[in-house]
Amino acid sequence: MEGYKHILLAVDFEPVEIVADRAKALAETYQAALSIIHVVDNMPIPDTGYGLDTALDVDLTGEMIDAAKKQLSGLANKLGVEEDRLWVGLGSPKLEITRIAEENQVDLIVVGSHGRHGLALLLGSTANGVLHHAKCDVLAVRLKDN
Numbered sequence: 676m677e678g679y680k681h682i683l684l685a686v687d688f689e690p691v692e693i694v695a696d697r698a699k700a701l702a703e704t705y706q707a708a709l710s711i712i713h714v715v716d717n718m719p720i721p722d723t724g725y726g727l728d729t730a731l732d733v734d735l736t737g738e739m740i741d742a743a744k745k746q747l748s749g750l751a752n753k754l755g756v757e758e759d760r761l762w763v764g765l766g767s768p769k770l771e772i773t774r775i776a777e778e779n780q781v782d783l784i785v786v787g788s789h790g791r792h793g794l795a796l797l798l799g800s801t802a803n804g805v806l807h808h809a810k811c812d813v814l815a816v817r818l819k820d821n
Contacts, residue, residue: 678705679812683781684754685772685805686713688746690787694816698785699754701814707783710760712775713747714768715739740765769804781811788815 682705684698702709715736743763751761764771776784788802802815 679707679783680705681708681710681779681781682783682785683772683776683779684709684711685768685784685786685801686711686747686750687768687787687801688713688743688750690818691750693818694785694787695750695754697814697816701783701785708760709754709756710762710779710781711747711751711754711756712762712764712772713743714764714766714771715743716768717766736765767804768801769808772801772805773808773810777810783812783814784809785814785816787818789818 679701682698682702684695686694698709701707717736740763744761747761747763748758750756751758762775764775772784772786775781784805786802786805788800802813806813806815
């Protein structure tokens with residue numbers, strides 16, 4: 676079996692340690708490049724129905740992206756990942772993660788999974804979506820629900 680050459684760590688920041696540690700260990704074992712991605716979900720602001728015609732002064736999406744970039748940079752420093760191997764996307768996490776993986780010849784995506792059941796499973800999780808859309812291997816690291 677040929678080893679992995681490029682591993683993509685997909686993070687949502689809570690909890691990130693166990694998933695990040697697993698990705699780093701695999702990258703070290705296979706002497707693979709390690710990259711990190713976080714995707715900010717599109718969150719349209721709904722019409723409140725209060726008849727407000729003024730636009731919001733705050734660009735929440737922009738602020739979320741800026742905050743994600745800061746957190747991603749901190750994580751990258753801890754893991755020894757270079758800035759050019761960091762991505763902050765906007766949109767559907769499963770689609771953005773798999774798109775970046777394909778465009779950058781990633782051969783393993785590491786993502787956390789809560790292993791939810793019932794309604795949460797029907798709505799779909801990012802890990803499940805990545806698993807079914809990725810063209811490479813996917814490692815879903817089990818996270819404990821608090």
